Amino acid sequence: MTDSDLGCPDDTHWDDRLRLFSFATAERRADYLWVLRAFDSARAAYSVLLHADDVAEWLTRTSDPTERTPGEPRSAHSCAAGSRATAPHLTAAEISPLLDQLHHWGVLERSYDGTRAATLAEYRNRHYVYQFSQAGFQAYHAVAGVLDTRVQEASLSRLVLPELLADLHTLAEANRAGDATRVYRTLRRLDTALSELAARAAHFYLGLGDLVRTTEITPESFLAYKDALLAHMREFSLDLARFTPRLAAAVTAIEQTGVEELIVLAAQCDERVLLSTTERQSDWQARWAGLRGWFIAPDGAEPTGSTEAERLREATMSAIAAVLALLRRVTETRRGGVSRESALRHLAGWFIATPTAEGAHALFDAVFGLGKPRHLAQAHPDADVIPVTRSWWEAPPLAISRTLAETGRPPSAGAPARIQRNDAGIQRLRAAQLNAQRARAEAAATLGSGDMYQRVLDEQETEVLLRLLNAASTAWVPVRGRVAGSTGSDSGVTLTVSEHSGPTVVRTAHGLLHMNNRILTIEPTRRPRTHPRGEHG
Numbered sequence: 001m002t003d004s005d006l007g008c009p010d011d012t013h014w015d016d017r018l019r020l021f022s023f024a025t026a027e028r029r030a031d032y033l034w035v036l037r038a039f040d041s042a043r044a045a046y047s048v049l050l051h052a053d054d055v056a057e058w059l060t061r062t063s064d065p066t067e068r069t070p071g072e073p074r075s076a077h078s079c080a081a082g083s084r085a086t087a088p089h090l091t092a093a094e095i096s097p098l099l100d101q102l103h104h105w106g107v108l109e110r111s112y113d114g115t116r117a118a119t120l121a122e123y124r125n126r127h128y129v130y131q132f133s134q135a136g137f138q139a140y141h142a143v144a145g146v147l148d149t150r151v152q153e154a155s156l157s158r159l160v161l162p163e164l165l166a167d168l169h170t171l172a173e174a175n176r177a178g179d180a181t182r183v184y185r186t187l188r189r190l191d192t193a194l195s196e197l198a199a200r201a202a203h204f205y206l207g208l209g210d211l212v213r214t215t216e217i218t219p220e221s222f223l224a225y226k227d228a229l230l231a232h233m234r235e236f237s238l239d240l241a242r243f244t245p246r247l248a249a250a251v252t253a254i255e256q257t258g259v260e261e262l263i264v265l266a267a268q269c270d271e272r273v274l275l276s277t278t279e280r281q282s283d284w285q286a287r288w289a290g291l292r293g294w295f296i297a298p299d300g301a302e303p304t305g306s307t308e309a310e311r312l313r314e315a316t317m318s319a320i321a322a323v324l325a326l327l328r329r330v331t332e333t334r335r336g337g338v339s340r341e342s343a344l345r346h347l348a349g350w351f352i353a354t355p356t357a358e359g360a361h362a363l364f365d366a367v368f369g370l371g372k373p374r375h376l377a378q379a380h381p382d383a384d385v386i387p388v389t390r391s392w393w394e395a396p397p398l399a400i401s402r403t404l405a406e407t408g409r410p411p412s413a414g415a416p417a418r419i420q421r422n423d424a425g426i427q428r429l430r431a432a433q434l435n436a437q438r439a440r441a442e443a444a445a446t447l448g449s450g451d452m453y454q455r456v457l458d459e460q461e462t463e464v465l466l467r468l469l470n471a472a473s474t475a476w477v478p479v480r481g482r483v484a485g486s487t488g489s490d491s492g493v494t495l496t497v498s499e500h501s502g503p504t505v506v507r508t509a510h511g512l513l514h515m516n517n518r519i520l521t522i523e524p525t526r527r528p529r530t531h532p533r534g535e536h537g
Contacts, residue, residue: 020139022105028098034059034087035098036107036140039132049111049129052092052099059095062087099130107136160193161243167193168250175257175265183262184269191287194294201312208319226327230320237316241471244309245494248295255292263288440464441492448493448524452506462508468495468522496521 023032038058042050063086090098102108108130132140167190174182254262267280275283297306347367354360380386386395403411443460457465472495500519505512 016106017135019105020107020136021143023102023107024143026101031088031090031098032102033143034062034090035095035102037144038062039108039130040140040144043132043137048131050131051129052095055095055099056090056092059087059090063089099128102136103130105136106133107139109133109136160197161239161247164190164193165243165247165250168247168254171262172250172254172257175254175262178261178265180265180268183265187262187266187284187287190291194291198308201315205315205319208322226323230323233316233320233323237313237320240309240313240316244295244307244313245471247309248307251292251295259288444493445524447522452520452522453504455507457506457508459509462510464493465495465506465508465513465520465522468493469497469520471495472497492525493522494525496523 023029023036026032035055038055039050041058042048042054099108099110103110109132110128110130112128167186171183171186171190174186263281263284266284267277270280270284272280294308350363351360354363379388380395380398401411403409439460440463443458444464447457447461447464452461452465498519498521500515500517503517504515504519506515506520507513
């Protein structure tokens with residue numbers, strides 16, 4: 001067995017795989033794509049082998065919907081692509097060279113079919129039937145997926161968060177019970193869900209960035225969807241803040257049951273037989289490290305912004321700010337009444353309405369001023385004394401520059417000045433930011449080490465307490481029933497809000513903080529301990 005068979009391709013193997021995509025850049029790429037759609041449609045109907053006559057018949061049915069068999073299954077890519085274009089009319093003789101070329105590229109596999117021969121001569125002609133090769137189907141599926149991708153389908157997966165929490169609890173129970181099958185299935189489902197969450201978030205923010213930077217979107221289309229867009233991002237941000245501490249606690253509970261046992265159980269049920277046991281365990285160890293990094297910061301990292309969940313929430317808040325800025329810009333444009341787009345539309349209407357070509361040329365010269373300028377426009381230095389609305393006949397003469405008189409362009413300011421980099425100021429601001437983070441961390445450690453009800457909290461401790469209350473308050477509004485308590489974490493400590501028989505009061509530097517039937521408990525955020533092999537928490 002070679003290294004290429006084990007998933008370590010050499011240059012020759014890469015060339016063979018990349019040649020599979022030759023049909024997408026060939027001169028007759030549209031015909032090749034329609035032929036492959038026929039095979040994809042037959043695959044959806046559980047028919048694998050096709051002859052050139054079968055492909056021609058499918059193209060005829062596709063180009064004429066009235067001839068399609070009722071209830072005929074079609075693949076998703078065939079339906080999406082077929083709704084936008086019409087299939088070409090190709091005969092079996094024209095399709096055969098296309099099939100042979102696809103076989104040469106490795107997209108299709110070819111075999112003999114003697115059952116179609118009615119005479120000895122036809123049998124000697126060796127009728128061929130074709131089917132997708134495994135790599136060829138993946139290549140076609142990739143190209144078809146690119147052709148059918150729509151940016152409007154990008155969204156943030158908000159409903160996956162409670163499913164992740166339930167799967168983490170299931171994984172802890174399965175690992176504690178030593179159920180290898182449940183451990184493998186649950187861990188694989190978690191890995192897939194997090195990969196999909198990250199991919200969909202990246203796709204969403206990429207499309208949103210294009211929307212903010214584009215100049216082609218109309219104010220009407222943006223204003224029609226801005227409420228739904230902002231609500232979608234705000235709900236995702238709130239759910240992410242509410243579920244992140246619970247997901248981190250669930251990951252900690254799994255690690256207390258033994259990570260090494262978890263990896264061994266997952267590798268036992270892994271069906272990738274070409275990988276050794278050590279390679280499978282290393283792969284699942286890396287996947288678990290990635291899953292853990294989503295919700296728990298690594299040892300020695302900064303208390304905030306160190307997990308993927310926190311970075312995703314920061315990206316969501318930045319996206320909300322960008323959309324609000326775009327909304328403000330669109331609103332100001334609509335309030336002004338005149339924009340570059342509306343002016344160009346009116347100008348295009350004038351060009352269409354001109355009765356003669358000479359009139360169109362005169363309009364062009366008047367609008368764009370490509371001829372020699374007859375007048376120069378320049379505002380008076382004191383607009384209150386000489387307003388811009390006063391006629392030239394009544395206004396006194398104004399001194400202009402020689403460049404403006406000769407070229408019609410105002411004088412330039414010359415070469416731009418050299419940019420002065422203020423590295424010392426940047427370092428000073430960074431040091432101030434780090435000092436503020438350390439001050440918050442020290443204040444949080446002081447809060448977590450003593451009873452806050454027995455003393456008056458200073459400025460830094462009050463700020464940390466309010467940030468923790470803000471994080472915990474997102475879980476106080478129940479959908480049904482009542483909420484007995486909630487938690488919030490920040491700066492290395494965790495605030496727990498629990499029910500209490502009466503009111504409680506916290507004395508701060510800004511005054512008294514009254515909590516009605518609630519009591520606050522602050523303790524350091526517990527990091528998971530690494531257990532030896534065989535020892536369970």
